[in-house]
Amino acid sequence: MSTKTDKNNNFKTIILKLYRLAFNIHDGKHSPDKNYAQRSLRPVFFDFKSNISRSQKIISLLFLYVFGILIFYACVSQLLAPVGGKEIHSEVIRINPGMNIINIGMLLAEKGLVKSSLAFQAVGILNGTSHSLKAGDYAINSNMGISEILRLMVSGETVLYKFTIPEGLTLPEIAKLWEENGFGTSDRFIEKASDPNLRTKYRINANSLEGYLFPNTYMFPYGISEEEAIDVILRQFFKDAYPLIEKKSPEIKLSPYETIILASIIEKEAKVDAERPIISAVFHNRLKCDMKLESCPTVLYGLGYPNRELTYQDLRNASLPYNTYVYKGLPPGPICNPGIKSINSALNPSGDSYLYFVSKNDGTHYFAKDYTDFLIAKRKYQGS
Numbered sequence: 001m002s003t004k005t006d007k008n009n010n011f012k013t014i015i016l017k018l019y020r021l022a023f024n025i026h027d028g029k030h031s032p033d034k035n036y037a038q039r040s041l042r043p044v045f046f047d048f049k050s051n052i053s054r055s056q057k058i059i060s061l062l063f064l065y066v067f068g069i070l071i072f073y074a075c076v077s078q079l080l081a082p083v084g085g086k087e088i089h090s091e092v093i094r095i096n097p098g099m100n101i102i103n104i105g106m107l108l109a110e111k112g113l114v115k116s117s118l119a120f121q122a123v124g125i126l127n128g129t130s131h132s133l134k135a136g137d138y139a140i141n142s143n144m145g146i147s148e149i150l151r152l153m154v155s156g157e158t159v160l161y162k163f164t165i166p167e168g169l170t171l172p173e174i175a176k177l178w179e180e181n182g183f184g185t186s187d188r189f190i191e192k193a194s195d196p197n198l199r200t201k202y203r204i205n206a207n208s209l210e211g212y213l214f215p216n217t218y219m220f221p222y223g224i225s226e227e228e229a230i231d232v233i234l235r236q237f238f239k240d241a242y243p244l245i246e247k248k249s250p251e252i253k254l255s256p257y258e259t260i261i262l263a264s265i266i267e268k269e270a271k272v273d274a275e276r277p278i279i280s281a282v283f284h285n286r287l288k289c290d291m292k293l294e295s296c297p298t299v300l301y302g303l304g305y306p307n308r309e310l311t312y313q314d315l316r317n318a319s320l321p322y323n324t325y326v327y328k329g330l331p332p333g334p335i336c337n338p339g340i341k342s343i344n345s346a347l348n349p350s351g352d353s354y355l356y357f358v359s360k361n362d363g364t365h366y367f368a369k370d371y372t373d374f375l376i377a378k379r380k381y382q383g384s
Contacts, residue, residue, distance in 0.1 A: 089142040097223065113142060133150070137222040158222065159221070171210045172190065175189035175193070183229070195227070211333065213234075214233055241340060245259050248347045249347070262283060264336045264337070265295050278354065281350045287330075296315075356373075
C-alpha cells in the first residue's frame with residue numbers, strides 16, 4: 001500500500017518538476033539562470049523512468065504532449081500578435097511592384113512592424129495570400145497583427161495623396177505639377193494626354209485634351225498610371241461641367257467645344273469672380289458684332305508664354321493662329337483648363353452691352369461701351 005502511495009507522490013513530484021522546468025522556476029521564483037532547466041532535466045527523467053508506474057508514464061507523456069502543444073500555440077500566437085508597445089508606432093510602407101512576400105516581410109520586420117519576417121511569410125503562404133499582395137503605400141501601425149496587415153495588402157486599400165489642379169493651368173503646367181508631386185514624369189503625362197484613344201472614349205472632337213483637364217482636388221494612390229489619372233480627371237469634367245453645357249440657353253450659339261474655348265479665355269482674363277459674367281458679355285457682344293476678340297492671353301498662349309511683355313509685333317503676328325488681334329472669332333482651341341465658374345460665365349453672360357475692358361492694374365477692369373471711352377480709360381489706367 002505504501003508503495004502505491006509513494007509512486008503517486010513521485011508522480012505528482014515529477015509533474016510539478018516538469019511544470020517548474022517549463023517556466024524556469026527555482027525555489028518558487030523565476031530563475032535568472034538560463035541553464036537551470038537544462039541541468040535539472042536529467043534527474044527528472046531518471047525519476048520518470050524509475051519511480052512511477054507504466055500508466056503514470058502514459059499520463060505524464062500525454063501531459064507533456066498537451067503541454068507542448070499549448071506552449072507551441074502560445075509561441076506562435078505571440079509571433080503573430082501585434083508588436084504593440086507603450087506608444088503606437090505608425091509608418092507608411094511602400095510596396096513596389098515586383099516585391100514578393102519575402103521582401104515585404106523583411107521590410108516590415110526592419111521597420112519594427114512585425115515581430116518575425118519568417119512568421120509573416122509563413123502566414124501569407126499558408127493562407128494563400130502570398131501572391132495577392134498589391135503594390136502601393138500602406139499605413140501600418142504596431143497595433144496591427146500579421147493577419148490584419150496581410151488583409152490590408154490584399155485589399156489594396158492604399159494611402160491616397162492629393163493632386164490639386166488650380167483653375168487656369170495649361171496642359172504642360174499640369175504635367176509639370178504631376179512631376180513635382182512625385183506621381184510620374186511630365187513627358188509621360190503629356191504623352192498620355194495626347195493619346196487619341198482617350199479623346200475617342202469621351203467623344204472629344206479636338207486635337208488635344210487642353211480645356212478638359214478639370215480643375216479640382218483629386219486623391220490618387222502611389223503608382224497610379226498617367227492614363228488612369230487622366231481618365232479620372234476627364235470623368236470629373238463630364239460629371240461636373242458637361243451637364244451645364246448640355247443645358248445651355250438656346251440664345252447661346254456656341255458648340256460645347258467653343259464654350260470651353262471661351263471659358264478658357266475668361267479664366268485667363270478675369271481675376272475677380274464678379275467680373276467673369278461681364279467679361280463673358282464683352283466677348284459674346286464682340287462675336288455678335290463680328291469684331292476681333294483682341295485678347296492678350298490668346299497671343300501669349302500662341303507664343304508659348306514667353307518670359308517678357310507682349311510687343312506691338314506680337315499683336316500683329318499673323319503666323320499665330322491663336323492671335324485674336326489678327327483673326328476674328330474664337331481661337332482654334334482652349335488656352336487653358338477653365339474652372340466651373342468660368343464655364344458657367346461663358347454660358348451665362350451678364351446683360352451688359354460693353355464691348356471693351358481695360359485693366360485697372362489691381363485685378364479689376366474698367367468696362368466701356370464705345371471706343372472713345374475705352375481710349376480715355378486706357379490712358380488713365382495704363383498711360384497709353
